[in-house]
Amino acid sequence: MDSSSSSHGIEQLQQGCYYEWMSLQAKHIVNLKEALMKNDAHHKLEELVGVIVNDFQRYAEKRSELSNRSCSSYFAPSWNSSLENGLLWMGGCRPSSFIRVIYALCGSQTETQFSSQYFHKIDGNENADESDGFMSELTAMQLGNINELHIKVIHKEDKITKQSANMQEDVVDMPIAVTAYSRDLVEAGVEVEDALDKHEEGMAVLMAEADKLRIETLRKIVEVMTPVQAAEFLLAGKRLHVSLHEWGRVREERRFGRAHAGAVAGGAGAGKPKRSATC
Amino acid sequence: MDSSSSSHGIEQLQQGCYYEWMSLQAKHIVNLKEALMKNDAHHKLEELVGVIVNDFQRYAEKRSELSNRSCSSYFAPSWNSSLENGLLWMGGCRPSSFIRVIYALCGSQTETQFSSQYFHKIDGNENADESDGFMSELTAMQLGNINELHIKVIHKEDKITKQSANMQEDVVDMPIAVTAYSRDLVEAGVEVEDALDKHEEGMAVLMAEADKLRIETLRKIVEVMTPVQAAEFLLAGKRLHVSLHEWGRVREERRFGRAHAGAVAGGAGAGKPKRSATC
Numbered sequence: 373m374d375s376s377s378s379s380h381g382i383e384q385l386q387q388g389c390y391y392e393w394m395s396l397q398a399k400h401i402v403n404l405k406e407a408l409m410k411n412d413a414h415h416k417l418e419e420l421v422g423v424i425v426n427d428f429q430r431y432a433e434k435r436s437e438l439s440n441r442s443c444s445s446y447f448a449p450s451w452n453s454s455l456e457n458g459l460l461w462m463g464g465c466r467p468s469s470f471i472r473v474i475y476a477l478c479g480s481q482t483e484t485q486f487s488s489q490y491f492h493k494i495d496g497n498e499n500a501d502e503s504d505g506f507m508s509e510l511t512a513m514q515l516g517n518i519n520e521l522h523i524k525v526i527h528k529e530d531k532i533t534k535q536s537a538n539m540q541e542d543v544v545d546m547p548i549a550v551t552a553y554s555r556d557l558v559e560a561g562v563e564v565e566d567a568l569d570k571h572e573e574g575m576a577v578l579m580a581e582a583d584k585l586r587i588e589t590l591r592k593i594v595e596v597m598t599p600v601q602a603a604e605f606l607l608a609g610k611r612l613h614v615s616l617h618e619w620g621r622v623r624e625e626r627r628f629g630r631a632h633a634g635a636v637a638g639g640a641g642a643g644k645p646k647r648s649a650t651c
Numbered sequence: 652m653d654s655s656s657s658s659h660g661i662e663q664l665q666q667g668c669y670y671e672w673m674s675l676q677a678k679h680i681v682n683l684k685e686a687l688m689k690n691d692a693h694h695k696l697e698e699l700v701g702v703i704v705n706d707f708q709r710y711a712e713k714r715s716e717l718s719n720r721s722c723s724s725y726f727a728p729s730w731n732s733s734l735e736n737g738l739l740w741m742g743g744c745r746p747s748s749f750i751r752v753i754y755a756l757c758g759s760q761t762e763t764q765f766s767s768q769y770f771h772k773i774d775g776n777e778n779a780d781e782s783d784g785f786m787s788e789l790t791a792m793q794l795g796n797i798n799e800l801h802i803k804v805i806h807k808e809d810k811i812t813k814q815s816a817n818m819q820e821d822v823v824d825m826p827i828a829v830t831a832y833s834r835d836l837v838e839a840g841v842e843v844e845d846a847l848d849k850h851e852e853g854m855a856v857l858m859a860e861a862d863k864l865r866i867e868t869l870r871k872i873v874e875v876m877t878p879v880q881a882a883e884f885l886l887a888g889k890r891l892h893v894s895l896h897e898w899g900r901v902r903e904e905r906r907f908g909r910a911h912a913g914a915v916a917g918g919a920g921a922g923k924p925k926r927s928a929t930c
Contacts, residue, residue, distance in 0.1 A: 383907045405835075442906055444899075448727030448736035455847065457727035457736075458854060459819050466816065469823040476828035533812060537745065540738050544748040544891065549755035552894035553887040556684075560898045568734065568898065575737060608832040612823065615831035619839045619847065620723075627721055628662045 382442045387451050389438055393431045394617075397610050400424050404607040408600070417599035424606055425590055432583035436576070439463075443576035453620030461529070462536065462582030465613075467589035468529055471522040473608050474593070478507040478515075507604045510597075517596045525589050532582055539574050543567075661721045666730050668717055672710045673896075676889050679703050683886040687879070696878035703885055704869055711862035715855070718742075722855035732899030740808070741815065741861035744892075746868035747808055750801040752887050753872070757786040757794075786883045789876075796875045804868050811861055818853050822846075 407420055439446050446463035459465070510518070547563045560568070594602040686699055718725050725742035738744070789797070826842045839847070873881040 381907075401835075442733075444733035444737040448731075448733065448739075452727075454721075454723035454727065455851075458723040458851075459822060460727075461816070461819060466819055468816075469820050472820050472823040473828050476824045477832060529816070530813075533816070534809075537740070537747075537808070537812070540740060540745055541748055541751050543738060543895075544751040545755045548895075549752050549887065549891055552891040553756060556680075556890075560894075560901065564898065565902075568902065572734075572737075608828065611835075612828055612831040615839075616822075616827075619843065622839065623844075623847065628660075 382438065383445055383450070386435075386438050386442070386445060386449070389431075389434050390449065390451055396427055396431075397613065400427070401607065401610050401614065404603050404610070408603055408607065414599045417603050421594055421599060421602045421606060425587070425594060428590065429587050432580075432587060435463075436580045436583065439576040439579055440573070443572045443579060446579060447575070453617070453624045455620030455623060456616060459616070462532060463579040464582060464586060466529060467525045467582075467586045468522060470586075470589055470593060470605075470609060471518060471525065473612060474507065474510075474518060474605060477604075477608055478510045507597075507601050507608075510601065514596050514601075518593065521589065521592050521596070525585065528585050532578060532585070536575070536578055539571065539578070543571050661717065662724055662729070665714075665717050665721070665724060665728070668710075668713050669728070669730055675706055675710075676892065679706070680886065680889050680893065683882050683889070687882055687886065693878045696882050700873055700878060700881045700885060704866070704873060707869065708866050711859075711866060714742075715859045715862065718855040718858055719852070722851045722858060725858055726854070732896070732903045734899030734902060735895060738895070741811060742858040743861060743865060745808060746861075746865045747801060747804045749865075749868055749872055749884075749888060750797060750804065752891060753786065753789075753797060753884060756883070756887055757789045786876075786880050786887075789880065793875050793880075797872065800868065800871050800875070804864065807864050811857060811864065815854070815857055818850065818857070822850050 403420060404424070407417055412420075435446070443463075448457045448460065452460070548567050551561060551564050593605060597605060682699060683703070686696055691699075714725070722742075727736045727739065731739070827846050830840060830843050872884060876884060
């Protein structure tokens with residue numbers, strides 16, 4: 373009960389933290405787009421990319437603090453659509469999906485059927501200098517590095533997934549299973565509450581580990597890329613986020629005929645994204 | 652839009668199906684308890700166990716039908732507490748957790764610190780015939796079989812988990828990533844809607860596979876056990892369900908100060924469980 377009073381209103385705090393992050397992401401999108409269209413100097417782009425990656429780290433730290441007091445809500449947040457929650461991995465996107473975004477966007481023109489010019493001209497940018505190195509022009513060495521990273525990231529993801537599976541299984545152990553079995557009256561009692569608290573604490577640690585992997589992956593991707601490529605990659609990830617959040621919300625509204633919490637602020641593009649290739 | 656009109660109200664149907672199943676589970680608990688306390692004949696217990704396993708299969712089939720029209724909602728249902736959704740695996744409990752329940756309950760007395768008599772006397776049942784074979788008296792051969800099953804089930808779970816990870820990653824591919832990236836205006840369009848539909852259909856297939864594994868595991872466990880043990884096991888699973896549903900709801904109310912959907916009908920014991928050692 374001690375912990376409950378201190379965690380009262382925790383969901384409001386978590387939701388506030390999320391929407392704050394989403395507004396910041398909308399700003400990131402505008403800044404990235406402008407910088408790419410203006411053909412900003414490399415050091416300026418580099419700086420922007422650095423700021424954005426650091427912002428993500430700060431968000432993860434804040435989330436981690438808040439998850440200490442109630443982690444479960446991060447595994448299927450009420451502010452997400454079902455579509456987004458169905459795509460969730462450890463309270464966020466799969467780090468491996470960052471790399472899939474790169475593959476999808478840079479992918480060989482023969483496969484993806486659009487020319488590299490397509491990316492040079494996002495939203496009407498005609499001034500791009502070919503030598504800046506766009507995503508569609510990743511070198512063989514860059515792609516090799518990214519592929520290597522992909523394999524490592526998948527391996528680390530699988531490890532965290534396995535830990536989470538073990539923790540889920542562990543819940544069905546002493547004292548929880550025995551307390552539930554031994555009596556009809558469903559009251560948790562101190563022992564069970566402690567076990568559930570411990571479970572949630574463990575999940576919070578795992579989520580922090582997953583966030584660490586997300587940030588680490590992001591940093592490594594950005595390291596491999598030129599500043600223009602990194603800016604394009606971040607823009608792609610953020611737009612994908614915003615889009616998935618919005619598409620999920622619209623699909624849900626159409627299906628269930630209800631307005632979702634996520635619809636409150638911001639329209640197309642400026643919405644509050646969440647999952648899948650966050651950064 | 653065609654599919655949206657036919658799926659309007661689908662969440663109500665899914666929720667209705669869930670609550671129906673929960674009421675049936677409450678009945679199962681009463682029936683199992685009575686049968687165990689009355690020391691019913693083996694063939695009668697066997698019949699009851701068979702009915703209950705078949706009921707679960709029917710529930711899974713119904714759920715599968717409904718998930719065809721909207722699968723995402725099953726991956727973090729609104730009728731579950733955060734705690735339950737955090738424990739969810741492929742829209743339900745981990746089949747391996749069935750076996751963990753057995754270990755927890757039958758577990759060597761030295762480890763679990765309660766005597767086998769404890770289980771013989773659930774809710775005051777003093778008439779139990781020792782020769783009926785209670786869970787705490789699983790033979791070495793039975794435990795060996797169950798252990799073998801555990802390993803196989805974990806292997807199959809991991810395979811499904813991996814498939815789901817791949818599907819999550821695939822979302823961040825063509826055409827979704829490219830559509831999101833290529834414009835500011837967040838509108839899905841036919842191509843993206845089709846891709847998201849396809850993703851949800853794939854997830855529905857995976858959930859059905861997971862349900863199949865849950866049922867298969869349940870049947871195999873029951874086969875290894877005596878009728879009394881099987882009835883005890885099912886009772887344990889169902890009570891654990893009810894309890895986790897109720898505990899999650901209470902914890903959520905205490906934390907967020909909100910009444911959860913799951914609290915509507917039924918009090919202690921007769922509630923509407925969901926996850927973790929369902930059967």
